[in-house]
Amino acid sequence: MKSKSVRFPDAAPRVAGTLSKRAATPTRVSRRTQLLKPPIRLLTAVPICDGHDSAINTINLEFIHCGVEVVYLGYHRSARDIVRAATQEDVRAIGLSSYNGGHVEFFTEVVELLKRQGANDIGVFGGGGGTITKADAAIMQKNGVDRIFFAGTPLSEIVKFVKIAYGAHRRAGWRARGETISDPDRRIARMLTAAETGDRDEGAYVRGAPAKGSGPITIGITGPGGAGKTTLIDELVLRFLKASPRTRLAILSHDPSLIGQGALLGDRASMVYSQDDRVFMRSLATRGQAGGLSPASGRCLRLLKRGGFDRMFVETVGIGQEAAPFGGEPVDRVILVMSPDYGSRLQLQKIVMLDVADIVVLNKSDLSGAKTAAVEIEQRLALNGRGQKLIQTVARRHRDTGVDELFRLAIS
Amino acid sequence: MSVLAQVTKAVEGFNRFVEQQVSQARSDSQFGEQLMARWQAARGGLGTVTIPTALKLPRLALPLTDEPGEVARYLYGEGLPGEFPFVNAAYREMYLVNAGAKNTEEPTRLFAGLALAEDTNHRFHYLTRHQKNIRLSTAFDGPTLYGLDSDADGVFGKIGEGGVALDTMEDMERLYAGFPLSGEHFSVSMTINGPAPIILAMYVAAAKRRFGPEVVSTLRGTIQADILKEVQAQNEIIFPIEASLRFLADMVEHTTTHLPRWYPISISGYHIAEAGATPVQQAAYTLSNGFTYVELFRDRGLEVKRFGPRLSFFLDCGLDIEYVALARVCRKLWAIGMRDVFGADPPAQLFKLHTQTSGRSLIAQESKNNLTRTAIELVLACLNATNSCHSNSADEPFTTPSEEYVRLAANSQAILLEESGLFKFMMNTLAGSPGMKIVERAVEEGILVEFREIDRLGGVLPAIDQRYQRSQIQAAAHRYEQQINDGTRPIIGLNRYRDETNAAPAVKVVRTPRRKKQLQVDRLEKFKHRNRARTERALDRLATVVESGGNVFKELIHTVECCSLGQITGRLHECVGRHRPMV
Numbered sequence: 001m002k003s004k005s006v007r008f009p010d011a012a013p014r015v016a017g018t019l020s021k022r023a024a025t026p027t028r029v030s031r032r033t034q035l036l037k038p039p040i041r042l043l044t045a046v047p048i049c050d051g052h053d054s055a056i057n058t059i060n061l062e063f064i065h066c067g068v069e070v071v072y073l074g075y076h077r078s079a080r081d082i083v084r085a086a087t088q089e090d091v092r093a094i095g096l097s098s099y100n101g102g103h104v105e106f107f108t109e110v111v112e113l114l115k116r117q118g119a120n121d122i123g124v125f126g127g128g129g130g131t132i133t134k135a136d137a138a139i140m141q142k143n144g145v146d147r148i149f150f151a152g153t154p155l156s157e158i159v160k161f162v163k164i165a166y167g168a169h170r171r172a173g174w175r176a177r178g179e180t181i182s183d184p185d186r187r188i189a190r191m192l193t194a195a196e197t198g199d200r201d202e203g204a205y206v207r208g209a210p211a212k213g214s215g216p217i218t219i220g221i222t223g224p225g226g227a228g229k230t231t232l233i234d235e236l237v238l239r240f241l242k243a244s245p246r247t248r249l250a251i252l253s254h255d256p257s258l259i260g261q262g263a264l265l266g267d268r269a270s271m272v273y274s275q276d277d278r279v280f281m282r283s284l285a286t287r288g289q290a291g292g293l294s295p296a297s298g299r300c301l302r303l304l305k306r307g308g309f310d311r312m313f314v315e316t317v318g319i320g321q322e323a324a325p326f327g328g329e330p331v332d333r334v335i336l337v338m339s340p341d342y343g344s345r346l347q348l349q350k351i352v353m354l355d356v357a358d359i360v361v362l363n364k365s366d367l368s369g370a371k372t373a374a375v376e377i378e379q380r381l382a383l384n385g386r387g388q389k390l391i392q393t394v395a396r397r398h399r400d401t402g403v404d405e406l407f408r409l410a411i412s
Numbered sequence: 413m414s415v416l417a418q419v420t421k422a423v424e425g426f427n428r429f430v431e432q433q434v435s436q437a438r439s440d441s442q443f444g445e446q447l448m449a450r451w452q453a454a455r456g457g458l459g460t461v462t463i464p465t466a467l468k469l470p471r472l473a474l475p476l477t478d479e480p481g482e483v484a485r486y487l488y489g490e491g492l493p494g495e496f497p498f499v500n501a502a503y504r505e506m507y508l509v510n511a512g513a514k515n516t517e518e519p520t521r522l523f524a525g526l527a528l529a530e531d532t533n534h535r536f537h538y539l540t541r542h543q544k545n546i547r548l549s550t551a552f553d554g555p556t557l558y559g560l561d562s563d564a565d566g567v568f569g570k571i572g573e574g575g576v577a578l579d580t581m582e583d584m585e586r587l588y589a590g591f592p593l594s595g596e597h598f599s600v601s602m603t604i605n606g607p608a609p610i611i612l613a614m615y616v617a618a619a620k621r622r623f624g625p626e627v628v629s630t631l632r633g634t635i636q637a638d639i640l641k642e643v644q645a646q647n648e649i650i651f652p653i654e655a656s657l658r659f660l661a662d663m664v665e666h667t668t669t670h671l672p673r674w675y676p677i678s679i680s681g682y683h684i685a686e687a688g689a690t691p692v693q694q695a696a697y698t699l700s701n702g703f704t705y706v707e708l709f710r711d712r713g714l715e716v717k718r719f720g721p722r723l724s725f726f727l728d729c730g731l732d733i734e735y736v737a738l739a740r741v742c743r744k745l746w747a748i749g750m751r752d753v754f755g756a757d758p759p760a761q762l763f764k765l766h767t768q769t770s771g772r773s774l775i776a777q778e779s780k781n782n783l784t785r786t787a788i789e790l791v792l793a794c795l796n797a798t799n800s801c802h803s804n805s806a807d808e809p810f811t812t813p814s815e816e817y818v819r820l821a822a823n824s825q826a827i828l829l830e831e832s833g834l835f836k837f838m839m840n841t842l843a844g845s846p847g848m849k850i851v852e853r854a855v856e857e858g859i860l861v862e863f864r865e866i867d868r869l870g871g872v873l874p875a876i877d878q879r880y881q882r883s884q885i886q887a888a889a890h891r892y893e894q895q896i897n898d899g900t901r902p903i904i905g906l907n908r909y910r911d912e913t914n915a916a917p918a919v920k921v922v923r924t925p926r927r928k929k930q931l932q933v934d935r936l937e938k939f940k941h942r943n944r945a946r947t948e949r950a951l952d953r954l955a956t957v958v959e960s961g962g963n964v965f966k967e968l969i970h971t972v973e974c975c976s977l978g979q980i981t982g983r984l985h986e987c988v989g990r991h992r993p994m995v
Contacts, residue, residue, distance in 0.1 A: 049554025049570045051647025053995075054687060054889055074993050075647055076558060078566040100554045101812075101923075105569025130776035130810040133921060151776060152906070231992065269995040398652055398989030 038197045039069045039262055039285070040166050043086045044095040046075035047106045052099035055129070059097070062155040064262035068162065069285050074269030079106060081275040083113040085268060086122050088280055090189040092166040093123035093146070103128055104136050104143075111144040117183055120144075123166055127153070185280055188307045192282055195299040215305030216250075218312040219410060220326045222292060222353060223337035225318025228363040230267045231395040232337055232403065233313050238273035239407040240311060249274075250309040251281040252300060254293055256317045263287075267315065280309065292316030292325030301330055311410075321350045333410075339364045340373035348380045355384060359409060365392035365402065415707045415753060416700055416867040420860055422752035423745055426497070430489040437480035444480035451483045454492065461509075461837050471508060472839040486844075490744070493797070493839050497747040499740045499852075500843055501797035502762045507835045522822055523603070523768070523802050525551030525575035526812050527924040528932055529586035532576040537590065538815065539822065546591060549601040549802060551575035552611075559607035559650045561978030562932045571932050572924035574812060575603075578611070579936045581972045584618040593619050594630035601634040601678075601766075606650035606991075608637035609663045610980050613968035616671070620969075634675035634724055634766075637663065640701040640872065641680050643994065644881040645687035650981060653876070655988035660705075661712050663965040668719045677705065678766065680726040684881075686772050688889020691734035692855055695742050696862030697881050698725065703749055704872040710754065720750060720760025729793040730770035731785065737852040739765055739796035740843075745859065767798035774809050778905035782806035783820060790828050794835050795842055801825060812922040882994055936976060943974035950974050951983040958987040 044060055046053050053075045063070050071089045073082060086094050094114075098106060107124060114120050127149035132140075137148035146165060149158055221229050233251060240247050251274065257263040263285035268274070274281060282304075284294040293316055294300075304312060316325045326334055336357035342348060354360065360381060362374055374392055381388045389409065393402030413421075437444045458470040472493065475486055490499035493506065524535045532550070540546045554570040555562055556578045562571045571577045576587060592598050604611050612635045619627045639656040642649040649656060660677065667676040681689075681698035689697065702723065709719050727742070729735050746763035750756035769789035774782040783806045793801050803821040805813035813821070829835050834842075842848075869875040876882075895901035902908045940947070950971045957967040971980055 048566050049558045049560065053647060054886070057886065058890065058893065072995070074995055076993070080566060100570060101573030102554070102567075102569030102571075106566070109566060109569075133810065234992075266995055270992055272990045272992055396652075396992065398655070 037167070039067055039257075039287075040162060041069045041071065041089065041091045042093050042095055042162065042166070043071045043073060043082070043089055043091040044097070045073035045077045045082050045085075047082075047096060047098045047100070047103070048076055048078045049102075050098060050100035051075050052097070055099075055127070056095075056097040059095070059155065059158065060264060062159060063162070064258060064264050066159045066163075066262065067260075068159075068262040069257075069265060070262065071265040071283050072269050077275075079109040079113055082110055083117060083119070084275070084277065085281070086114070087117055087119045087183070087186050088189050089265075089283060090193045091122060093125060093162070095162075096124070096126035098126060098128040099131055101131060103132050104139055107140045107145050108143045115144075117186060119183075119186055125149070125161070125165075127151075127158075184308070188280065188303070189282070191303055192300050195303050196284065196294070196296040198296070215330075216309050216312050217332045218301065218305070218314060218330060220314045220316070220329070220331035220334045221337060222316040222319050222323070222325050222334070222357075223361075224320070224339070224342075227318070227337045227339045228393075228395045229315050229318075229337045230270055232361065232363060232393065232406070233315055234271040234274050235395050235400070235403045236313070236407055236410060237271075237276075237279055239404070240411070241273065241276060241278060243407075243411070244310075247278060247310045248308065249279045250304045250307060250312045251279065251315065252297065252304060252312070253281060253283045253315045254297070254317045255283060255285060257285040257287050259288075280304075280307070286317060292319045292323050293329070298329050305330065319353070321347070322352055324352045324356050326356075333358050335359045335361055335406075337361045337363050338373075338377070340367050340369040342373070345376050348376055354380055357388060359389045359391060359406070361402075361406060362390060362392045363395050366394045366397075414867050414871045415703050416863045416871060418753045419699075419703055419745070419749040420863045420867065422748050423856075423860060426748050426752070427489075430485060433484040433488045434481045437484035447480055447483055447487070448478070450487065451478075454487075463833060463837050469838050471505065471837070473841055473843070475844055490740075490844075496751070496758070496761065498743040498762065500840055502743060502764060502799060505839060506797050506799075507794065507829050508839060509836050522818065523549040523551055524813075524818070525553070525603075526922060527572040527928055528577055529583040530589075531572075531928075533587055533589050535815075535818075536588075539818065545597045545599075546595070547599050547601070547800070548588070548591070550587070550603060552602070552604050553577045556611075556977065557604060557606065557648050559610070559977060559981035561976050562929070562936050564978055568929055568933070571929040577924075577929075577932045578614075579932070579976050579978070580939045581614040581617045581621075582935070582939060584611075584614040585622065588615075588618070594623060594627045599632040599634070601636075603636050605636050605638055605642050605646075605648050606656070607977060607981055608635050609659045609965050610968055610972065610977055611635065612637075612663060612667075612676070613965060614972045614977075616969050617972045628670055629672060631671050632673040634678050636678045636680060636726070638677055638680045638701070638726075640704065640876070641684055641697070643876055643991075644684060644697060644701075645689070645885055646683040647993070649991045651984060652989050652991050653873070655984075656991070657708060659964050659984075661709055661714075662963045664709055664719055664722070665712070665714055666963055666965045668714065668722055672722075675722055675724040675764075677722075678724050678726045679705065682726050682728040682768055684885060685728035685730065685770070687885050688772075688892055689885045690888050691730070691732050691738050692858035693862065693884060693888060694728060695738055695855065696859040696866075697885075698727065699742060699745055699749075699859065700863060700866055700872050702746065703753075706750070706754055716750075716754045716756050716760055720754070720756045721762070723760075724764045724766065726766045726768070727798075728770050728772075729767045729789045729796070729798075730773050731788060731792075733851060734855055735789070735792040736795065737848050738855060739763075739767070739793075739798060740848075741852050741855045741859065745856070765796075765798045766800045766802070767793040767796070768802040769793065769804045771804055771808060774804060774806065775903060775906050776809040778911055779806055779809060781905055782809070783824070786821065787824055787828070790824055791834075794828060795848075810921060814922055879994060940976060940979075946974040947979060951979065954980065955983055955987050958984065 044056055046056055060070050060072055073085050111124055114122050123146045125147040129151040132148055140148055147161060223229055237249055240249055253267045255263055255265045265283035286294045289295045314331060334357045336353045377390055381390060391402055391406050394400045395403055437447050455474060458472050460468055460470050462468050491497055493501035494504035522539050525532050536548050552575040553572050555567040560567055561579050562577055602611060616628060619631055637660055639649055639660060643653060664676045667674045679698055679702040681694040684697050685694040710716055727739060743763040747761040750761045769786045773785050786803050790803050803824050805817035805821045807814055807817040866872060866875045869878055869880055896903055896907055899907050954967050954971045957964055
């Protein structure tokens, strides 16, 4: 098969860099973990003050088609945001695509921050076409970056590197050093990984999860793709953080796995207020389960409930009419987010969540057709006779009064 | 009917009108005779020039035809240079030696920005040391482009990389020190978008501090401030789109009154093309963004007559054949749209164009080949009668351009326009070839197809919301990469005639040393400390203006006296929120 290649605008020769010792050290892989090996999870991002996202978009696609789960943080992201996201998501490595200079300092800062968080088992690799010289790459690799790819590197080579360097089960990696995980978020993140993979050995950490009261109120948010669920959560987060200076929030977000392949976990990329030390966010791929959640959602949710958060959000993937995703899960309140373009009035009758949801949000209520939609949904809810609230929002608008109203309902 | 639908209709109507004139010229002998009389007069009135080899030439080349239909198609359909619909040129004589008073400036405008303000100032003086007309073009570093201060979390490594670091109006004073800001032959251009109003306010404040308040009305230059293309392609937007557009309109309103020689927006296709768009997409999105701005300013109550002539454009010029005629078509469509949809007079019908050669077409392998690429692109840009031009340095794929390559790039323009006889003696030397006309038609039709699609989505802003432009650009970028990969798009030295022995570029890399970065941070801290008693009050006043719907730009000219860029964007974020990235 012909390999695809990314040509960075300043395409440099196709030269393989050398693996740093840490990444190249072969890890022993037991037969059991080989059989049940979960997908590799990576976080990709573009550094602060850099909007060049074309190369990373191409690379993300290649990764997910090769079975990797990619948490994409987007462009113009600070080292602190990147490291926070990487530790919360408990990814195996961070991939950075840098085109605006300052890469030596930036990559080094990421590596240093990871160390400081006790998360230096998370690898760092990246590229930046010709803007990163070989001399720069040598310094960066000396500073702890696993690998810098130069312009003209075939995508297949990057994937191969990721599979070799980060494909092995990590258990040996962090346990062998006998490290204790002091950072509570890091601890939760590791336990979530155990919960997601169902690993028996790491399961010990699930049992050791800190218990604290009955757990926070958990809000489930669901609705069709593109209705604005992620934006709405981000706007609610902004209001929660502003309302109380000590509040800590957790978000469990879901994105679909491609059949037999990886997943692009991209909700973080469009969230601006949720990149905060007071917000713990975890992205799960559905890994073959239909209906909006992952097979591990329940376990992860129960774990997070004991994590000391004040409020939790669970966002499903975009759902169809027949889905009712929160059936068996410990969710206290369910919000259905819709946009005015659901089709005819008849279509409304078929949406199961309209019977289940506690609050229905009609987002994008500035679009034409919103008035009709509001009337039709009101009528549909009235038939249920359960006093379900309908709130109209324009989540993309700053300080939207509809979102304010939703927030008041959400804190009560 | 949306503005784009109206423009499309106007263009179709114009083309029908031209064809009617063509058939009338052929069938109606009286009309035909009038036309031929006009044609003879135009021919007879041409000045002549004797070139150094003693050959005598007219100053404008006209088609050698006496067929009334063809004459009608030429005079109505493309117009003489400087005449509606300006297909051949915005002005009559463009680059000609001893051209009329309207356009006496050489088109060279070179982009520079490196390290700290004084370093860029030094580069500016170096670049313009032989120029009668001083035309500076400024690149800013990453933190400045994103409205962050140099002491912001995690940006230290980016200070002064890829452009000049600018935090305060004092940096602005250093940046243009020693230049006559109000001079007849001086103009400055600033490539910045998200925080553009703050940066221009700093420029105005710095100029006032140096020359007194009366300097303001004489300031001449351009600021990019094109928010729509940022959302579509370059991702350097910091406030939500609505708020960004409001700040922009405030700035346009203020400058059209108080800085009448200023161009407050440069509607740009460059970044759209660099992000991967095809030439047709570049032209279509640039024009449609332009018409959207005009609609926005008009709906705010600004007069097209006032602001129309203060709009300028910025296009990429690459190696694809569309570039033979791309700007020619843009001038035509803009003129028709402005005249027929917005009722603009001739000064507001002009598509005033700055062109930059394609950065994306340059590669690191055997990088001296980039000199040839840029030279070809320069010829194409001048064939399109661009009003000003930047030629890229061959070392740009890996570094902020070094003086050696900047000099070569500047010289390439001088060689083309001053040394070669191609453009300096006669207008339209190569215009109107059959191939050029064919490309024009194909490009125009392609642009109208895009206009119809954007209109179908509800116009430019709704199309942005639906990610239309972004996904089209990304798909084109993907195709481009695939073509390079499978060899259908040959790139010499990369996928063809590759020199394996000499692959590593041996070019000096320009970087900002650590001590300079630290110096910038120290200066900023001193500024903040010195002004600490005034900062909060100034920011509060700014916030009040934002909330009350006043003119934010006018207030910013005061705010920048005692607040840094980052302090101002921080407060504005509190008022209007942050831009939510599109992915």
